[in-house]
Amino acid sequence: MKLLEDRIINxxxxxxxxxxxxxxxxxxxxxxxxxxEMGKEFKSLFKExxxxxxxxxxxxxIGIAVMASRYxxxxxxxxxxxxxxxxxGGEVYSCLEKxxxxxxxxxxxxxxxxxxxDDSVLIIDDFLANGEALNALINICKEAKAEVxxxxxxxxxxxxxxxxxxxxxxIEVKSLARVVEMKNGEIKFG
Amino acid sequence: MKLLEDRIINxxxxxxxxxxxxxxxxxxxxxxxxxxEMGKEFKSLFKExxxxxxxxxxxxxIGIAVMASRYxxxxxxxxxxxxxxxxxGGEVYSCLEKxxxxxxxxxxxxxxxxxxxDDSVLIIDDFLANGEALNALINICKEAKAEVxxxxxxxxxxxxxxxxxxxxxxIEVKSLARVVEMKNGEIKFG
Numbered sequence: 378m379k380l381l382e383d384r385i386i387n388x389x390x391x392x393x394x395x396x397x398x399x400x401x402x403x404x405x406x407x408x409x410x411x412x413x414e415m416g417k418e419f420k421s422l423f424k425e426x427x428x429x430x431x432x433x434x435x436x437x438x439i440g441i442a443v444m445a446s447r448y449x450x451x452x453x454x455x456x457x458x459x460x461x462x463x464x465x466g467g468e469v470y471s472c473l474e475k476x477x478x479x480x481x482x483x484x485x486x487x488x489x490x491x492x493x494x495d496d497s498v499l500i501i502d503d504f505l506a507n508g509e510a511l512n513a514l515i516n517i518c519k520e521a522k523a524e525v526x527x528x529x530x531x532x533x534x535x536x537x538x539x540x541x542x543x544x545x546x547x548i549e550v551k552s553l554a555r556v557v558e559m560k561n562g563e564i565k566f567g
Numbered sequence: 568m569k570l571l572e573d574r575i576i577n578x579x580x581x582x583x584x585x586x587x588x589x590x591x592x593x594x595x596x597x598x599x600x601x602x603x604e605m606g607k608e609f610k611s612l613f614k615e616x617x618x619x620x621x622x623x624x625x626x627x628x629i630g631i632a633v634m635a636s637r638y639x640x641x642x643x644x645x646x647x648x649x650x651x652x653x654x655x656g657g658e659v660y661s662c663l664e665k666x667x668x669x670x671x672x673x674x675x676x677x678x679x680x681x682x683x684x685d686d687s688v689l690i691i692d693d694f695l696a697n698g699e700a701l702n703a704l705i706n707i708c709k710e711a712k713a714e715v716x717x718x719x720x721x722x723x724x725x726x727x728x729x730x731x732x733x734x735x736x737x738i739e740v741k742s743l744a745r746v747v748e749m750k751n752g753e754i755k756f757g
Contacts (some may be wrong), residue, residue, distance in 0.1 A: 401680065401681070406643050406680075407633060407645075407646070409642075409644060412633060413641075436626040436648075439629040440633040443599055443602060443629075443633055446597075447599060448580050451600045451603075452598060452599075453596050453597065454630065455596045455597075456597070456626065456630075458626075478583045487595075488596075490596075491595060491596040567571060
């Protein structure tokens with residue numbers, strides 16, 4: 378998505394430790410017009426799929442998912458919650474996620490009421506790097522016997538293991554911006 | 568907002584401990600068409616105000632704020648982050664929030680890059696009860712010397728202290744649903 382790639386080049390910051398900071402338009406301050414264009418693009422990428430629910434994870438995925446829903450017949454959006462507690466009750470699906478960037482573990486949780494075998498789910502998230510969060514969401518869908526129709530990612534670091542890991546499961550991953558290299562303050566898409 | 572009150576009556580759950588659970592359409596699973604109507608309603612409630620930025624707090628406020636932005640000329644949405652760390656750097660505005668419901672303390676944080684004296688801010692959140700979160704967001708605006716044009720709340724528990732507390736500061740608070748009583752499984756609006 379040219380609009381997004383240009384925006385990343387113009388407004389993104391490449392920091393030490395392989396960090397791409399896009400908090401001025403995506404995950405702290407949000408450009409809602411851009412989110413709308415992203416929603417349209419996700420629809421165009423997944424137009425062949427029957428999708429009746431969008432699943433994302435708090436917090437950065439929520440704005441993107443809500444905007445995308447408008448282009449998928451206003452299907453419900455469910456956002457998974459990140460809990461610290463391991464004493465998860467019986468009413469939620471849950472999966473452990475290790476965050477490499479923050480060096481913490483979360484219990485990713487979705488209420489059993491909001492995901493079932495009747496659902497064909499588009500998973501949306503802002504970033505895909507190691508794929509830990511996405512993997513947790515996919516596991517939750519499996520647990521719920523819901524179908525994963527595909528994964529729509531805003532920015533994928535294609536040189537990290539996450540994209541391959543998810544595709545190797547036979548799940549379609551489409552990214553609006555696919556970073557193939559990031560060094561010396563320069564970024565390459567591909 | 569009749570549509571919302573009806574939805575709360577039909578789909579909300581009143582639980583012990585003064586809990587109103589609306590996670591099937593507002594803060595876990597989200598009805599995006601309803602969020603859109605809420606956005607329109609906020610515009611109608613604040614149409615006299617000059618607003619160039621919407622401020623909310625992760626996670627439940629984000630979907631509502633993004634949808635509302637579309638009716639405020641797609642103004643940027645900034646969502647405050649809840650951190651545990653007290654070693655906050657110089658680049659963020661921060662304020663301590665005590666959550667009575669969860670009995671924890673957060674550091675509510677907004678990057679200094681995204682809030683300034685040039686901003687006239689509409690603060691949006693899903694719930695107003697004791698007003699701790701809202702108070703933190705208002706303090707952050709004050710710190711940034713930004714003007715608070717008003718607070719738009721989806722559900723206010725008017726029998727708790729938060730609404731009065733914020734209005735006593737001279738800040739306008741408008742709620743889409745104002746709960747004046749909740750007992751024996753029944754809810755009254757007013």
